[in-house]
Amino acid sequence: MCDAIQGQGHSRTAAPPAAGRGVKLLWTGGWDSTFQLLRLLLKHHLPVVPYYLEDPTRASTATELRTMQRIGDALHDAFPETRELLRPLRTFPIVDLEPDPAIANALRTIRSRIFIGSQYEWLPLFCKRHGMTGIELSVHVDDKVQALLSSFVCEFDRAGSYRSFRVDPRHAGTAEHTLFRCFDFPLFRIDKRAMAREAENEGWSRIMHMTWFCHRPLRGRPCGVCAPCVYAIEEGMAWRVPRARRVLSFFYRTLVLPLKPPIRAALASVWKR
Secondary structure, X not given: OOOEOOOOOOOOEOOOOOOOOOEEEEOOOOHHHHHHHHHHHHHOOOOEXXXXXEOOOXXXXXXXXXXXXXXXXXXXXXXXXXHHHEOOOEEEEHHHOOOOHHHXXXXXXXXXXXXXXXXXHXXXXXXXXXXXXXXXXXXXXXXXXXXXXOOOEEEEEEOOOEEEEEEOHHHOOOHHHHHHOOEEOOOOOOOHHHHHHHHHHHOOHHHHOOOOOOOOOEOOEOOOOOHHHHHHHHOOOHHHOOHHHHHHHHHHHHHHOOOOHHHHHHHHHHHOO
């Protein structure tokens, strides 16, 4: 058991993954998970099994799948060793997941204090159904979930190669442990700007610029007002959103986001056109 991070603390070394299995990573083709993918493959030279959960309500699903294919092809061309290290993408539809009262209640409890997305219900449902633990989730500095879990996590050695974080088992019984106990958080102490600097230093910028984040693309470009677009702007990555949509996003964040959710949802459908 690793100890919660307070002062120096202690950690426990995790056993390396078997070569035929690899590090399990939730990959969306987005900035954060792609950065971790590159770290695993090119810096730590570890095999990676990427997972993608398909949400039929998300307009960007096809774009995300195409993005991951393009990034995989670019990696294979630029870094031939990744042909063996990067395992085939494993996709799973979230519509097949059975509800779980404990997980649903944990999400409600946390949402009574801070809003987090619906994916934090179906991600643990997926892990429960498949008996999966230790799958990497790219929570990072400036992420709401990172702030939520900051006093719940402990640090450990991952695969004998790098440091990562997980929810300390001593918090069993809490809503945080119920939702997040199956995940590892390798980016818990880094923000998007630091990822950009590291990618530049390592020569990964071209691939990082291929990543995608918008949930409701307009004519193939980021909308500027969906949650990932808003987060990208607020986390110092505004350059990723077209200038015209950044202007629209400013007024959306100033005038619409402060409103109550039902009114905000109605207005958002207009602003996204």
